[in-house]
Structures are given as structure tokens and as C-alpha cells.
Amino acid sequence: MSAAPPTFDVTLRSARMLTPSVRELTFQRADGEPVTFDAGQWMSFVLPLAEGEARRAYSIASPPDGDTFDIAVTHVDGGPGSTYLHALEPGATLRAIGPQGFFTRPRSDDAPALFIATGTGVTPLRSMVRDALAHGHVKPMIVLVGVREEQDRLYREELEALAAAHPQLRVEYTLSRGKDDWTGRRGYVQTHVPELFRELEPSGAPHAWICGLERMVSAVRNVLRKDMSLPRQQVHSERYD
Ligand SMILES: Cc1cc2nc3c(=O)[nH]c(=O)nc-3n(C[C@H](O)[C@H](O)[C@H](O)COP(=O)(O)OP(=O)(O)OC[C@H]3O[C@@H](n4cnc5c(N)ncnc54)[C@H](O)[C@@H]3O)c2cc1C
Known part of the structure; x- marks a missing residue:
């Protein structure tokens, strides 16, 4: 059995709107450690919503090798998780669990x-x-x-x-x-x-x-x-x- 993915706190470093309905959020581990992942993986975030804690998954949008990582969130009308992430202020900290997922393209794969x-x-x-x-x-x-x-x-x-x-x-x-x-x-x-x-x-x-x-x-x-x-x-x- 594979080990459970690590859990750690991440701090929102910056955010910008990519389109009228998609917000990019750039996170960094709160303890300053690098986040290691393979291109294509996703991260689960524990969101402290008014109606209770909820987990939502977001693909990592940036390539591996950086000190930070990006996600891009579509605002879903009436969706509690995406609404929360669209309002999150830089400096805020969230719990993250990951990286996760098998939708990965190995670096050794150079097929078209x-x-x-x-x-x-x-x-x-x-x-x-x-x-x-x-x-x-x-x-x-x-x-x-x-x-x-x-x-x-x-x-x-x-x-x-x-x-x-x-x-x-x-x-x-x-x-x-x-x-x-x-x-x-x-x-x-x-x-x-x-x-x-x-x-x-x-x-x-x-x-x-x-x-x-x-x-x-x-x-x-x-x-x-x-x-x-x-x-x-x-x-x-x-x-x-
Ligand atoms: C592996 C994985 C990776 C994901 N990566 C991303 C990502 O990178 N960016 C992202 O925006 N979402 C991503 N999602 C979806 C995300 O986890 C949430 O489901 C989404 O943000 C809606 O959550 P909510 O609480 O706002 O709304 P909810 O009330 O939980 O969901 C409402 C409905 O929104 C629809 N929905 C879900 N995601 C989207 C979307 N991206 N665009 C339009 N409609 C959607 C679904 O039909 C869902 O039933 C991913 C989901 C999975 C399982």
C-alpha cells in the first residue's frame, strides 16, 4: 500500500484573476520547505467553510521545481469551496494534503x-x-x-x-x-x-x-x-x- 500523502500548511502568497471567472492562487509552504510533486498532480485543501470543514481538490498549475505552486480555480455559482478560494486574502494559511494523483507525464516520456x-x-x-x-x-x-x-x-x-x-x-x-x-x-x-x-x-x-x-x-x-x-x-x- 502506498503511504498517505503529506499534510502541511500553505500560505497564499499572491492571487490574480486569469479570466472573469478564474482566479489563480500562488501558495508556499508555511514552513518554507519545497513542495515536491510530478507535473499533473493535484493538491487537496481543507477549507474552513461557515457550514463546516470541506476538502476540495485542485490541480497544480505550475511546473515542479519552484518554491511556490499555483492553482487556478473556476468560480462555480453557489459553490462553497470555489467561492471561499476566490475571496481568500494573501497571507491566509490553509491546510493542504498532497501531492496526489496518477495523471502524471513522466519526464522520460517524450512521445508526441x-x-x-x-x-x-x-x-x-x-x-x-x-x-x-x-x-x-x-x-x-x-x-x-x-x-x-x-x-x-x-x-x-x-x-x-x-x-x-x-x-x-x-x-x-x-x-x-x-x-x-x-x-x-x-x-x-x-x-x-x-x-x-x-x-x-x-x-x-x-x-x-x-x-x-x-x-x-x-x-x-x-x-x-x-x-x-x-x-x-x-x-x-x-x-x-
Ligand atoms: C482531481 C481533481 C482536480 C481538480 N482540479 C480543479 C482545478 O484545478 N480547478 C478547478 O476550478 N476545479 C478543480 N476541481 C474541482 C474542485 O475540486 C471543486 O469541485 C470545484 O471547485 C467546485 O467546488 P465548490 O465547493 O465551489 O462547488 P460544489 O458545490 O462542490 O460543486 C458544484 C459543481 O461544480 C461543478 N464543477 C466542479 N469543478 C468545476 C470546474 N472546474 N469548472 C466548472 N464547474 C465545476 C461540478 O459539476 C460540481 O458538481 C478538481 C477536482 C478534482 C476531483
Whole structure:
């Protein structure tokens, strides 16, 4: 049996809004120790809510190797955990349990990769992409993110700057409520998956990394596993609900 993940206090160092509904929070261990984790893992937070203590999981959005770590939280209407985290003031301390999870991309894995997310599902993929680039991965990587509108593309500037600096990386967005002047992709992420996956195949057997709400994750898994008959080892996923 694997050991229970460590529990420690973390202090909120800074926070910023990434989109109108997503807040990024940057934490540091209160005792100054580094937080070690693998790209793709998540942290559980013990939230002292008015109605009682509650635990909520958040993917680590930043790559390993830093003194701090980021999470990005979508504000869910009427959701007690996300509302609490959107109001948390810098300097506040929370109990964290982690890192946890097996949605991880080992540094030794340099297969071509299609990263697929909706909304804040892009956060563990941001960690994986930055970790891969920092460790010299050269095989092609495509990040496909589905959001409602242009303004919801969290980490867009950063991802596009990385793509401009690293020819092996490409970033694609699909909008479900794009305005009339949006000339890019539209609709569900799963409709764009086969084309992008096939583009990667000449570089080796690609792996797909999928993260977001259950409905999208299932739809994408169906496309890859059933329609395209990919083996299970090439399809990795994490669900938020
Ligand atoms: C492994 C794991 C990692 C997660 N990582 C993240 C993350 O990085 N960022 C994040 O915002 N959430 C993440 N979540 C979801 C998070 O744990 C909470 O469920 C979420 O913040 C809602 O909590 P709440 O108390 O505000 O609302 P609740 O009342 O507990 O939930 C209400 C409903 O909100 C919906 N919901 C949950 N997460 C989201 C979301 N991200 N976007 C839109 N709707 C959602 C679900 O349908 C849920 O049933 C993760 C969940 C898991 C299991």
C-alpha cells in the first residue's frame, strides 16, 4: 500500500484573476520547505467553510521545481469551496494534503502529445508542457483547449509565447460561444481531436492527456478509444466532477 500523502500548511502568497471567472492562487509552504510533486498532480485543501470543514481538490498549475505552486480555480455559482478560494486574502494559511494523483507525464516520456482540456482542466497540462519544455522535450505537442468565449482562454498569452519560442509546441482553441468575428475553431473539443491526433502520428505513437469535467472527458475518451481504437496506454485522463 502506498503511504498517505503529506499534510502541511500553505500560505497564499499572491492571487490574480486569469479570466472573469478564474482566479489563480500562488501558495508556499508555511514552513518554507519545497513542495515536491510530478507535473499533473493535484493538491487537496481543507477549507474552513461557515457550514463546516470541506476538502476540495485542485490541480497544480505550475511546473515542479519552484518554491511556490499555483492553482487556478473556476468560480462555480453557489459553490462553497470555489467561492471561499476566490475571496481568500494573501497571507491566509490553509491546510493542504498532497501531492496526489496518477495523471502524471513522466519526464522520460517524450512521445508526441495531444493535450486536451476544457476550462481550468488546462492547469495540469500547463504544468506538463512547461516541465517538458524545461527538460528538453523536442517531440511535437499540441494543446487543444475548449472554452466559451475568447476572454475565457486562461494562460493564453503564456501558452502562445511558449509556442512562439518552441516550434514543437502548438496551441489551439475552440470556442463554444465565439463571437461572429472569431475565425478559429468552434464547438466541442472532441470534434477536433481526430484531425490533431493524426497530425502527430508521423512523429511516433502520440499520447492523449485529457482533463476537465466528466462529460467532456468521456466524450473525448470515446472518440480516441472507440472510434479511433487507441490502446488504453495512450489515453490518460483526469476528471473534476
Ligand atoms: C482531481 C481533481 C482536480 C481538480 N482540479 C480543479 C482545478 O484545478 N480547478 C478547478 O476550478 N476545479 C478543480 N476541481 C474541482 C474542485 O475540486 C471543486 O469541485 C470545484 O471547485 C467546485 O467546488 P465548490 O465547493 O465551489 O462547488 P460544489 O458545490 O462542490 O460543486 C458544484 C459543481 O461544480 C461543478 N464543477 C466542479 N469543478 C468545476 C470546474 N472546474 N469548472 C466548472 N464547474 C465545476 C461540478 O459539476 C460540481 O458538481 C478538481 C477536482 C478534482 C476531483
